[in-house]
Amino acid sequence: xxxxxxxxxxxxxxxxxxxxxxxxxxxxxxxxxxxxxxxxxxxxxxxxxxxxxxxxxxxxxxxxxxxxxxxxxxxxxxxxxxxxxxxxxxxxxxxxxxxxxxxxxxxxxxxxxxxxxxxxxxxxxxxxxxxxxxxxxxxxxxxxxxxxxxxxxxxxxxxxxxxxxxxxxxxxxxxxxxxxxxxxxxxxxxxxxxxxxxxxxxxxxxxxxxxxxxxxxxxxxxxxxxxxxxxxxxxxxxxxxxxxxxxxxxxxxx
Numbered sequence: 001x002x003x004x005x006x007x008x009x010x011x012x013x014x015x016x017x018x019x020x021x022x023x024x025x026x027x028x029x030x031x032x033x034x035x036x037x038x039x040x041x042x043x044x045x046x047x048x049x050x051x052x053x054x055x056x057x058x059x060x061x062x063x064x065x066x067x068x069x070x071x072x073x074x075x076x077x078x079x080x081x082x083x084x085x086x087x088x089x090x091x092x093x094x095x096x097x098x099x100x101x102x103x104x105x106x107x108x109x110x111x112x113x114x115x116x117x118x119x120x121x122x123x124x125x126x127x128x129x130x131x132x133x134x135x136x137x138x139x140x141x142x143x144x145x146x147x148x149x150x151x152x153x154x155x156x157x158x159x160x161x162x163x164x165x166x167x168x169x170x171x172x173x174x175x176x177x178x179x180x181x182x183x184x185x186x187x188x189x190x191x192x193x194x195x196x197x198x199x200x201x202x203x204x205x206x207x208x209x210x211x212x213x214x215x216x217x218x219x220x221x222x223x224x225x226x227x228x229x230x231x232x233x234x235x236x237x238x239x240x241x242x243x244x245x246x247x248x249x250x251x252x253x254x
Contacts, residue, residue, distance in 0.1 A: 035080025044073025088113030112163035
């Protein structure tokens with residue numbers, strides 16, 4: 001670690017961690033994608049998404065006929081989504097030791113992770129609520145609760161985009177001879193931040209590419225976020241393999 005730490009500034013006190021724990025936190029990202037995907041697609045059956053233009057009767061029928069599988073899928077999703085926390089901590093811990101601004105950037109990332117996790121944990125909670133007593137409440141209530149779940153998934157993009165921007169700033173701030181993160185992770189982070197924005201346009205459309213089941217508001221944002229997750233995971237695993245001591249530094253998160 002002595003050959004690496006001086007190149008990345010004096011950012012607080014470095015606290016050594018178990019490298020196995022660091023790698024476990026890194027692998028939480030891919031685990032999140034797998035577990036959430038299982039809950040969303042084969043169990044809940046929400047891929048492709050129900051159309052936002054669907055009537056109340058159609059939505060009630062969806063939740064009535066598949067109530068058990070939707071509840072089970074939501075249970076699996078809510079377990080998987082909490083893995084965003086350790087994965088986000090891993091990114092903040094590593095990027096937080098890059099520059100003298102690392103502590104602020106890492107703290108900002110942690111705040112974004114907390115906000116993002118809170119929002120996405122509400123997604124399966126909302127869908128589970130819709131599947132709790134379909135047919136027993138007014139059909140419009142079930143449809144509104146279903147709508148709320150999809151709004152949480154796609155409309156609440158700002159914390160995720162800000163998180164990505166903070167990661168990019170941290171990577172660009174690394175002016176050492178051997179940068180901790182490769183430059184492509186910064187560009188990938190900015191790409192992710194920008195392409196999540198169209199999800200916010202779903203509030204204006206019930207059909208077309210910007211509806212919540214459209215290409216621009218659903219498929220591209222989710223695909224890009226998945227690519228970012230995989231890319232950052234690969235980069236962190238390479239850091240851990242190249243310089244095991246680097247992965248032990250808790251950086252500016254003090």
